[in-house]
Amino acid sequence: MRVVIIGGGPAGNTCATVAATLGAQVTLIERDVIAGAAHLWDCIPSKSLIATGGELIELGRSHAMGLDAQGRLDVAALRERIAGIEQHLHRTIVELLESQRVRLIAGTARFKGLHEVVVETAGGIEELEADFVVVASGSRPRVPEFAPVDGERVLTTRQSYPPPELPDHIVIVGSGVTGVEFTHMFNALGSRVTLIVSRQQVLPMKDPEVAAVLEAEFLRRGVALLKGARANAIERRGDVVTVSCDDGRVVEGSHAVLAVGSVPNTDDLRLDAAGVELDGGGYIPIDHHCRSNIEHVYAAGDVSGKLPLSSVAAMQGRKIAEHLMGLHNRPHRHLDYDKAASAIFTDPEIADVGLAEAEAFAAGRKIRVTKVPFSANAKAHIKADPRGFVKIVSDPATGVVLGGSIVGRNAAELISVIALAVTNGLTVNDIVDSLLVHPSLSESLADAAS
Numbered sequence: 001m002r003v004v005i006i007g008g009g010p011a012g013n014t015c016a017t018v019a020a021t022l023g024a025q026v027t028l029i030e031r032d033v034i035a036g037a038a039h040l041w042d043c044i045p046s047k048s049l050i051a052t053g054g055e056l057i058e059l060g061r062s063h064a065m066g067l068d069a070q071g072r073l074d075v076a077a078l079r080e081r082i083a084g085i086e087q088h089l090h091r092t093i094v095e096l097l098e099s100q101r102v103r104l105i106a107g108t109a110r111f112k113g114l115h116e117v118v119v120e121t122a123g124g125i126e127e128l129e130a131d132f133v134v135v136a137s138g139s140r141p142r143v144p145e146f147a148p149v150d151g152e153r154v155l156t157t158r159q160s161y162p163p164p165e166l167p168d169h170i171v172i173v174g175s176g177v178t179g180v181e182f183t184h185m186f187n188a189l190g191s192r193v194t195l196i197v198s199r200q201q202v203l204p205m206k207d208p209e210v211a212a213v214l215e216a217e218f219l220r221r222g223v224a225l226l227k228g229a230r231a232n233a234i235e236r237r238g239d240v241v242t243v244s245c246d247d248g249r250v251v252e253g254s255h256a257v258l259a260v261g262s263v264p265n266t267d268d269l270r271l272d273a274a275g276v277e278l279d280g281g282g283y284i285p286i287d288h289h290c291r292s293n294i295e296h297v298y299a300a301g302d303v304s305g306k307l308p309l310s311s312v313a314a315m316q317g318r319k320i321a322e323h324l325m326g327l328h329n330r331p332h333r334h335l336d337y338d339k340a341a342s343a344i345f346t347d348p349e350i351a352d353v354g355l356a357e358a359e360a361f362a363a364g365r366k367i368r369v370t371k372v373p374f375s376a377n378a379k380a381h382i383k384a385d386p387r388g389f390v391k392i393v394s395d396p397a398t399g400v401v402l403g404g405s406i407v408g409r410n411a412a413e414l415i416s417v418i419a420l421a422v423t424n425g426l427t428v429n430d431i432v433d434s435l436l437v438h439p440s441l442s443e444s445l446a447d448a449a450s
């Protein structure tokens with residue numbers, strides 16, 4: 001079975017490893033770095049910077065822990081640290097792929113026919129025949145026409161890790177997940193931040209109670225929130241960047257960063273040569289096996305237009321490998337995007353999974369919602385951080401856990417318990433009956449489930 005995979009990000013490299021382990025003859029083509037945008041420009045560098053910012057915030061709280069500590073940011077050391085993490089992860093993934101005898105080609109791929117893929121490499125053109133092709137080419141930041149991106153002061157998210165000098169005053173355009181993470185990141189590192197919020201709430205798709213905690217925290221930390229304003233022009237003059245909004249408000253900063261979504265990398269793939277259809281946004285529509293309209297062409301990751309998360313991309317890659325190797329004929333669980341846990345790495349962290357309270361309310365569905373604050377948790381006080389809460393949504397008749405959200409320290413880790421319950425149909429009693437560690441933040445999960 002010859003499998004050709006285009007793109008070596010979480011979707012592509014997971015698919016390659018699993019397919020090769022199951023016995024396929026796999027070729028993986030990557031034009032940039034194996035590990036993909038996720039490791040090079042998105043998840044890993046942003047979370048590494050956020051981790052450093054988080055340490056600075058911890059130092060600010062140190063007096064509450066009985067300490068007198070100070071921190072000074074060393075931008076050069078920070079860059080080195082991020083590069084080190086990236087190199088380590090890249091090497092680990094390459095070693096894993098090589099150990100499974102995956103053939104790696106450095107080059108840019110495109111379709112030539114139904115089963116033919118052409119790769120442009122430094123050494124020339126190579127043509128490959130495939131029984132199955134997996135498109136895992138990812139996405140790139142969307143740049144609106146009004147934004148004169150220059151990589152110095154008007155930046156996409158990928159040019160911000162960090163820019164050559166830490167910005168004095170950065171204006172962040174877009175208040176979705178990436179916008180709020182960048183707001184937290186630059187504020188924690190010491191920049192003045194203005195966040196342009198096109199609606200009346202940051203994180204417009206999230207539970208208003210969750211967004212309210214974050215907004216209060218941003219205001220406490222001196223972030224300026226420009227609500228109900230949509231940026232429609234950006235101009236750079238020397239060291240000054242001016243962002244104008246459609247309601248007439250104008251903000252002057254030293255830098256601006258665009259966090260306004262992404263576009264799929266499908267334009268140069270010649271997908272038409274294989275008859276693969278795209279939707280209006282340029283994404284590849286897929287069925288529940290991640291197959292495109294052409295039976296032997298699959299799509300995984302951001303390019304599929306489903307949830308743009310590394311975790312989802314990797315799971316899609318795994319499911320594709322299992323499907324094309326025929327494992328779906330055995331007892332098999334389909335990927336359920338509604339049950340994907342996700343996190344926002346702000347301070348406090350935010351995480352959720354499954355059915356949200358507002359969603360159930362809009363659908364007129366009967367639910368039971370229980371919420372406990374971390375201020376009732378001993379460990380939260382021991383860590384001098386009793387902010388936030390745990391909320392669990394369950395079925396009032398059966399007790400089955402349908403969803404949950406957590407705001408607070410370690411929310412991204414704690415949500416796993418609720419995710420496990422949601423995916424496996426566990427009940428609130430299953431959580432309550434678990435003997436958890438004391439003192440621990442997870443005790444709040446059991447309290448919320450009671």
Ligand SMILES: Cc1cc2nc3c(=O)[nH]c(=O)nc-3n(C[C@H](O)[C@H](O)[C@H](O)COP(=O)(O)OP(=O)(O)OC[C@H]3O[C@@H](n4cnc5c(N)ncnc54)[C@H](O)[C@@H]3O)c2cc1C
Binds near residue numbers: 265302
């Ligand atoms: C700032 C930011 C932070 C994020 N943080 C998180 C997070 O914390 N957690 C999380 O789960 N998700 C996060 N994401 C989302 C995550 O990065 C993406 O969902 C993930 O990268 C998608 O993986 P992928 O394999 O589809 O694509 P990618 O990781 O983009 O990999 C695709 C690869 O395909 C290659 N490629 C493209 N075209 C070709 C071609 N023609 N030939 C050869 N190679 C090609 C590219 O070079 C790239 O390496 C974040 C995104 C952003 C923007």
